[in-house]
Amino acid sequence: MNERARMLDQYASRVYKNRKDHVLQLEDTPGVPEITANTRTVPGIITNRGCCYAGCKGVVVGPLKDCCVITHGPIGCGFYSWGTRRNKAAASEGGQNYIPYCFSTDMQESDIVFGGEKKLKAAIKEAVDIFHPKYIMICSTCPVGLIGDDVHAVARQAEEEYGITCVGFSCEGYKGVSQSAGHHIANNGLMKHIIGTGDKRPAGKYSLNILGEYNIGGDGWEEERILKRIGYDIISVFTGDGSVEAIQNAHTADLNLVMCHRSINYVAEMMKSKYGTDWLKVNFIGVGATIKSLRDIAKYFGDPDLMARTEEVIADELAAIGEDVEYYKNRLKGKRAGIFSGGSRSHHFQALLKDLGVETIIAGYEFAHRDDYEGRDVIPQIKEDADSKNIENLTIDADPELYKTRYSDEVMHALREQLPVDSYPGMIPDMKSGHIVVDDYNHVETEMLLKLYKPDIFFSGIKDKYIIQKSGVPSRQIHSYDYAGPYAGFKGAVNFARDITMSITVNAWGLIVPPWKSEPMLEGALTGGGE
Amino acid sequence: MLDLTPKTIYERTALRINPCKTCQPVGALYAALGVHRCMPHSHGSQGCASYHRTFLSRHFKEPAIASTSSFTEGASVFGGGSNVKTAVKNVFDIYDPDIIAIHTTCLSETIGDDVNSYISDMDIPDGKLVVQASTPSYVGSHINGFFNMMCGFINYLTEKTGSPNGKTAVFPGFINPGDMRELKRLLSLMETPFTMFPDTSAVMDAPMTGKYEMYPAGGTTLAEIKALGDCSHIVALGRITSVEPAELMKKKFKVPYTLLPLPIGVAATDSFITTLSKLSMRDVPAEIEEQRGQLIDILLDSHPYTHEKTAAIYGDPDTVLGLAEFCLEMGMIPKYMITGTPKEEFTKQAQALFAKYGVEGCTAKANADLFELHQWIKNEPVDVLIGTSYGKAIAKAEDIPLVRAGFPILDRYVHSYLPLVGYVGAMRLAELITNALMDRQDRDCADEDLETVM
Numbered sequence: 015m016n017e018r019a020r021m022l023d024q025y026a027s028r029v030y031k032n033r034k035d036h037v038l039q040l041e042d043t044p045g046v047p048e049i050t051a052n053t054r055t056v057p058g059i060i061t062n063r064g065c066c067y068a069g070c071k072g073v074v075v076g077p078l079k080d081c082c083v084i085t086h087g088p089i090g091c092g093f094y095s096w097g098t099r100r101n102k103a104a105a106s107e108g109g110q111n112y113i114p115y116c117f118s119t120d121m122q123e124s125d126i127v128f129g130g131e132k133k134l135k136a137a138i139k140e141a142v143d144i145f146h147p148k149y150i151m152i153c154s155t156c157p158v159g160l161i162g163d164d165v166h167a168v169a170r171q172a173e174e175e176y177g178i179t180c181v182g183f184s185c186e187g188y189k190g191v192s193q194s195a196g197h198h199i200a201n202n203g204l205m206k207h208i209i210g211t212g213d214k215r216p217a218g219k220y221s222l223n224i225l226g227e228y229n230i231g232g233d234g235w236e237e238e239r240i241l242k243r244i245g246y247d248i249i250s251v252f253t254g255d256g257s258v259e260a261i262q263n264a265h266t267a268d269l270n271l272v273m274c275h276r277s278i279n280y281v282a283e284m285m286k287s288k289y290g291t292d293w294l295k296v297n298f299i300g301v302g303a304t305i306k307s308l309r310d311i312a313k314y315f316g317d318p319d320l321m322a323r324t325e326e327v328i329a330d331e332l333a334a335i336g337e338d339v340e341y342y343k344n345r346l347k348g349k350r351a352g353i354f355s356g357g358s359r360s361h362h363f364q365a366l367l368k369d370l371g372v373e374t375i376i377a378g379y380e381f382a383h384r385d386d387y388e389g390r391d392v393i394p395q396i397k398e399d400a401d402s403k404n405i406e407n408l409t410i411d412a413d414p415e416l417y418k419t420r421y422s423d424e425v426m427h428a429l430r431e432q433l434p435v436d437s438y439p440g441m442i443p444d445m446k447s448g449h450i451v452v453d454d455y456n457h458v459e460t461e462m463l464l465k466l467y468k469p470d471i472f473f474s475g476i477k478d479k480y481i482i483q484k485s486g487v488p489s490r491q492i493h494s495y496d497y498a499g500p501y502a503g504f505k506g507a508v509n510f511a512r513d514i515t516m517s518i519t520v521n522a523w524g525l526i527v528p529p530w531k532s533e534p535m536l537e538g539a540l541t542g543g544g545e
Numbered sequence: 546m547l548d549l550t551p552k553t554i555y556e557r558t559a560l561r562i563n564p565c566k567t568c569q570p571v572g573a574l575y576a577a578l579g580v581h582r583c584m585p586h587s588h589g590s591q592g593c594a595s596y597h598r599t600f601l602s603r604h605f606k607e608p609a610i611a612s613t614s615s616f617t618e619g620a621s622v623f624g625g626g627s628n629v630k631t632a633v634k635n636v637f638d639i640y641d642p643d644i645i646a647i648h649t650t651c652l653s654e655t656i657g658d659d660v661n662s663y664i665s666d667m668d669i670p671d672g673k674l675v676v677q678a679s680t681p682s683y684v685g686s687h688i689n690g691f692f693n694m695m696c697g698f699i700n701y702l703t704e705k706t707g708s709p710n711g712k713t714a715v716f717p718g719f720i721n722p723g724d725m726r727e728l729k730r731l732l733s734l735m736e737t738p739f740t741m742f743p744d745t746s747a748v749m750d751a752p753m754t755g756k757y758e759m760y761p762a763g764g765t766t767l768a769e770i771k772a773l774g775d776c777s778h779i780v781a782l783g784r785i786t787s788v789e790p791a792e793l794m795k796k797k798f799k800v801p802y803t804l805l806p807l808p809i810g811v812a813a814t815d816s817f818i819t820t821l822s823k824l825s826m827r828d829v830p831a832e833i834e835e836q837r838g839q840l841i842d843i844l845l846d847s848h849p850y851t852h853e854k855t856a857a858i859y860g861d862p863d864t865v866l867g868l869a870e871f872c873l874e875m876g877m878i879p880k881y882m883i884t885g886t887p888k889e890e891f892t893k894q895a896q897a898l899f900a901k902y903g904v905e906g907c908t909a910k911a912n913a914d915l916f917e918l919h920q921w922i923k924n925e926p927v928d929v930l931i932g933t934s935y936g937k938a939i940a941k942a943e944d945i946p947l948v949r950a951g952f953p954i955l956d957r958y959v960h961s962y963l964p965l966v967g968y969v970g971a972m973r974l975a976e977l978i979t980n981a982l983m984d985r986q987d988r989d990c991a992d993e994d995l996e997t998v999m
Contacts, residue, residue, distance in 0.1 A: 093566075
């Protein structure tokens with residue numbers, strides 16, 4: 015029985031039937047195997063998934079620093095998504111920074127019974143009176159959808175009344191099967207109401223948006239630092255340290271870079287349809303991955319000066335970290351890792367681990383879709399089910415004035431041969447035979463994976479961190495970076511190497527078993543009895 | 546930091562900014578974790594359980610298990626009966642708890658799911674149990690969730706056989722496992738046979754052994770909860786947190802109770818010990834008297850550094866009341882006391898404290914938020930902040946030292962292992978508060994005024 019079979023063997027038939035297609039053990043066969051993803055979680059299984067609200071407010075809308083994001087609902091949802099995702103943000107000059115604040119309508123029983131719109135309107139008025147924000151976002155929680163509050167109508171009314179931008183998001187927790195639905199809803203809202211509403215022109219020759227970068231631990235700042243060194247103009251970042259002010263002008267960029275594919279591919283695709291902006295899947299996690307991404311971007315523009323400058327910066331950055339990387343590589347070589355994250359991190363971090371000589375033998379996602387595993391080519395084959403049908407799919411037409419393509423079809427065709435333009439091959443092609451891939455993994459499977467594979471380190475979230483650690487396996491949070499970072503780019507790779515070396519080698523691992531349990535405690539010879 | 550907070554106070558009726566409370570289910574989940582071999586279950590969409598487990602793990606730095614009914618839109622429209630029945634079946638199958646404690650969410654409450662009747666329709670394995678509590682997030686706070694789940698267990702499990710077991714039931718309130726250990730130590734020293742319910746010690750502060758245990762050694766056992774009706778008396782700690790389960794026990798099983806403040810500080814611990822002494826009809830042992838004496842010694846030694854220093858105290862109602870009284874005992878002035886929990890009893894108790902110690906110019910408010918507290922501080926500052934991690938932005942913005950106490954503390958280690966209750970807990974608090982003030986004096990003084998001996 016291979017590891018996959020042993021994992022699934024513990025289930026009774028009805029759970030087995032559900033889980034078997036979510037768990038793959040890769041084999042040496044041509045092609046990418048099919049995985050089941052983005053379907054309902056088995057009730058009661060102790061999933062690591064969150065909800066639609068968490069995806070919309072927690073991930074995409076929350077990090078926008080210059081807008082007042084009001085959670086419309088009872089207090090919990092707003093409270094839990096307050097300052098917890100480490101989207102670092104600093105106010106731009108003269109700008110507002112709402113990141114340290116939590117705004118909620120704190121709905122009470124009477125609001126549930128008689129409707130919460132009145133309270134939401136009053137809350138918006140109070141926010142306007144106190145803070146004078148230019149932008150307000152409203153994120154809906156479960157009861158709001160059930161009682162039928164129309165947050166969109168309230169938003170439109172607020173726009174008229176106060177002359178501000180106000181956007182409502184119907185991201186009630188029960189929508190879809192995970193956070194993923196919330197990403198899609200947030201993307202739709204940004205596309206409908208924000209992107210393309212500004213008219214500031216790019217200052218540089220080549221301008222970029224970084225999509226799906228949430229600036230956890232300052233990753234986005236490190237990426238911006240490197241890209242600016244090469245000479246790119248960064249129009250906007252979606253949405254870590256992001257601002258509505260900047261995102262309004264996103265349509266003026268020459269190229270979109272996509273970091274987290276799952277949370278933001280909708281915006282990339284919609285901008286492609288509306289403005290003709292190409293997107294390039296990049297990965298700035300890992301030295302090799304960063305170099306490849308930088309070269310790909312330069313190649314896209316095809317400017318020899320830009321390519322030369324890219325090589326200069328790469329050489330300079332590499333020289334600065336070479337010794338450190340070698341040091342940690344010597345300490346980490348041959349180790350094996352497991353990694354579970356929400357969207358693209360389980361793929362991205364494999365590149366960095368590989369740089370350090372660590373093989374990722376177990377990987378999976380909480381809320382990914384088949385294309386994140388198998389690549390975008392499978393999208394046409396994905397059947398829509400009832401849960402995804404409920405998420406609005408915008409039809410986007412080319413903007414009559416702003417749509418433009420940089421390259422002719424022929425040039426584009428040739429470019430596609432060398433570059434992942436508008437495409438993403440997914441995580442599975444980068445993994446090897448014997449490796450295991452699990453979608454929507456749960457508590458009992460985590461325990462089994464630890465037992466069967468005994469990885470040297472396991473990357474996951476806070477909900478399983480202490481479970482893993484109590485099992486004797488070093489665990490680091492890959493959503494929050496355990497409050498360290500940045501891990502992106504060249505310098506980030508060294509930070510990561512240092513942090514995981516620390517977690518694997520900390521002396522306390524050797525102290526778990528007390529000496530009296532491992533050493534003989536009785537000394538001296540037996541006495542008495544024989545002479 | 547918090548640069549957008551204006552000094553001018555604006556009366557708000559609808560917008561909650563920087564809350565000082567959270568929702569019922571996280572309290573219910575915590576209470577259920579204090580029952581041995583219990584799986585807490587969240588009846589709603591997945592995000593709730595995910596957020597609650599995350600918060601408890603971040604506060605305790607320990608695993609916090611809970612399953613969920615995993616609602617999607619279908620369940621929200623047609624009712625969550627089938628989801629919760631499937632969930633319960635799967636949880637017993639896969640995780641084998643002795644009991645599942647279901648709490649509702651605002652989702653299942655709004656659609657009107659009748660969990661009680663779902664339970665009666667369930668196929669529950671022999672010897673296993675399922676209980677439930679209604680914990681809508683749009684009522685009260687996590688404190689309500691905590692006592693509502695206690696009431697859930699009492700309603701479903703507790704019996705009165707008619708033969709008293711001679712035990713005292715202790716309802717500890719919403720406190721850390723380290724506090725529960727200290728209460729148990731005092732109960733043992735007082736030779737009082739007891740059942741503590743709930744009891745998260747040895748669950749949320751379990752030792753590292755290299756082996757993960759889904760159900761660690763601790764927690765009130767089902768037999769103990771069942772036998773609560775046979776207890777001779779209840780000591781309910783926390784006038785706001787523990788009154789409802791105590792009242793329920795009195796109403797249903799005629800077990801009398803004594804309602805006491807959380808034993809934080811001298812007077813509140815004195816009341817606890819005195820009550821135990823009366824109940825067990827035993828003298829207070831020398832060890833306890835010795836520790837009390839040490840604490841008073843500490844308060845007298847250190848008073849020049851605490852006298853008339855002002856504090857802003859925020860958090861859960863009973864915790865804030867306890868911390869405030871201890872501050873008063875240290876000669877400090879609890880200038881501002883807020884809780885987010887909407888219980889007017891809090892304000893009443895706070896006013897009684899102000900009167901008892903004859904302090905003026907102090908403000909106490911229930912159903913308040915940290916934004917409001919910050920605005921008060923901007924207008925009239927204090928010397929120290931005492932409360933949860935969410936005050937750290939105010940502390941930084943206004944350059945005021947912060948002593949962490951209460952729930953949640955997300956940015957420090959060890960706090961949940963060490964008590965704030967009892968005389969020993971008060972010593973720890975005295976150390977934390979006095980040293981924060983003294984550190985501040987060292988930091989702010991001129992070089993020539995830096996004292997090596999203080």
